[in-house]
Amino acid sequence: MAFRFVHTADIHLDSPLRSLALRNPELAELVGDASRQAFIAVVDLCLTEQVDALVIAGDLYDGDQTSMKTARFLAYQMTRLHQAGVRVYMIRGNHDAMSRITKQLVLPDTVTIFGGRCQSVVQPGSGIDVAFHGLSFASPKAPESLLPKYARPQEGAANIGIMHTSLAGSPGHDVYAPCSVADLHGHGFDYWALGHIHVRQVYSGASTLVMPGIPQGRDINEAGEKSVTLVTVRNDRSVKIEERLTSVAQFERVGVDLTGTAEWSEAVIRIRAGLEQARKEARSRYLVARLGLVGTSALSWSLMRDRDLAVAEAEQAAEQVGDTWVERLDLDLSAPVLRDSGNVADPTLELAESMRANAGSEAFRSEAREFVLKTIADLPPDARGFAGKDEAGLERFLDDVLAGGVDLVTARLKSGATR
Numbered sequence: 001m002a003f004r005f006v007h008t009a010d011i012h013l014d015s016p017l018r019s020l021a022l023r024n025p026e027l028a029e030l031v032g033d034a035s036r037q038a039f040i041a042v043v044d045l046c047l048t049e050q051v052d053a054l055v056i057a058g059d060l061y062d063g064d065q066t067s068m069k070t071a072r073f074l075a076y077q078m079t080r081l082h083q084a085g086v087r088v089y090m091i092r093g094n095h096d097a098m099s100r101i102t103k104q105l106v107l108p109d110t111v112t113i114f115g116g117r118c119q120s121v122v123q124p125g126s127g128i129d130v131a132f133h134g135l136s137f138a139s140p141k142a143p144e145s146l147l148p149k150y151a152r153p154q155e156g157a158a159n160i161g162i163m164h165t166s167l168a169g170s171p172g173h174d175v176y177a178p179c180s181v182a183d184l185h186g187h188g189f190d191y192w193a194l195g196h197i198h199v200r201q202v203y204s205g206a207s208t209l210v211m212p213g214i215p216q217g218r219d220i221n222e223a224g225e226k227s228v229t230l231v232t233v234r235n236d237r238s239v240k241i242e243e244r245l246t247s248v249a250q251f252e253r254v255g256v257d258l259t260g261t262a263e264w265s266e267a268v269i270r271i272r273a274g275l276e277q278a279r280k281e282a283r284s285r286y287l288v289a290r291l292g293l294v295g296t297s298a299l300s301w302s303l304m305r306d307r308d309l310a311v312a313e314a315e316q317a318a319e320q321v322g323d324t325w326v327e328r329l330d331l332d333l334s335a336p337v338l339r340d341s342g343n344v345a346d347p348t349l350e351l352a353e354s355m356r357a358n359a360g361s362e363a364f365r366s367e368a369r370e371f372v373l374k375t376i377a378d379l380p381p382d383a384r385g386f387a388g389k390d391e392a393g394l395e396r397f398l399d400d401v402l403a404g405g406v407d408l409v410t411a412r413l414k415s416g417a418t419r
Contacts, residue, residue, distance in 0.1 A: 194211045256270050267299055
């Protein structure tokens with residue numbers, strides 16, 4: 001018989017969601033618990049498929065965790081696997097290296113946590129023996145490749161390497177134990193169970209390399225359905241992989257075109273239709289939508305002016321759709337071009353054009369820049385990133401603020417579009 005195991009990584013149990021909690025405590029509670037629910041789904045998959053092992057390629061935790069509630073939850077899930085005869089092979093990632101639970105938690109003897117020196121553990125199979133090779137790094141930083149520390153393949157066995165690595169680098173992820181795909185293929189293992197990058201990636205070649213991605217997204221930057229990998233190692237050492245859904249809450253950007261709408265009721269109908277379509281396409285239990293309203297509409301002024309009402313309408317539509325939340329509402333709307341009636345000009349639009357011209361002047365921009373920099377200096381360090389990380393980011397921030405400010409003032413003055 002073939003040897004089968006589930007490969008996951010980057011679970012980030014109980015990852016904090018401060019920004020969501022500030023806006024919507026109920027949504028924060030849903031998403032905050034989703035990492036646990038996803039891990040339960042992983043364990044359930046192991047039991048349902050009656051696999052031989054579970055491989056966790058780092059970042060089971062989310063940093064300096066001290067919660068015993070998290071420890072008890074994890075111990076219970078590991079006991080479920082132990083009782084079913086499913087062995088667990090786990091390495092520490094950069095977030096695990098900061099966790100106190102990593103060092104204190106007592107787990108069943110069927111759980112192998114690889115240490116700071118490469119270790120190889122052979123698990124006998126009914127058709128083929130499987131050698132698991134793992135290495136944990138004790139520090140949250142690993143600037144050099146760990147591959148030279150891994151043992152060579154064991155003859156007569158299928159060889160599985162477990163590594164937490166940024167590979168050649170990925171946007172949004174710190175460099176950690178960098179390593180090339182070509183070097184991993186050349187090491188001689190049959191399968192590399194990778195972790196660290198939160199987007200699923202599969203690299204075929206001399207070996208099968210899989211970065212399973214995060215099993216549960218935590219915000220809109222981790223949008224889409226998330227999964228783990230079910231791996232089958234046949235007796236001839238050939239490998240088959242299957243992607244299995246685990247995400248409980250699925251983040252998605254949902255765009256709704258309001259072009260041509262003139263009444264709020266029309267806009268609400270389109271918003272609900274957009275959410276219904278997104279809900280139909282999402283396979284996870286819950287949909288968490290970042291709703292973007294776009295297009296050219298006579299409602300542009302009133303939607304900007306009464307944004308709080310628009311949010312309430314969107315949230316009500318999401319509630320009616322079911323198992324759907326609106327995480328944020330973004331507006332990218334423009335008003336129809338209004339032609340003059342005879343020689344009568346619109347004084348509000350004339351004022352808007354004047355404000356745009358003034359906002360575009362270097363003198364005004366310089367004052368705005370100075371004000372933003374002074375504000376940043378008065379804030380604590382962890383709250384200073386709103387205006388970008390460099391000079392180019394600051395200039396983009398100023399572009400958005402100055403343009404948006406004119407639109408907002410105009411929307412509050414404009415009285416032509418009403419509910």
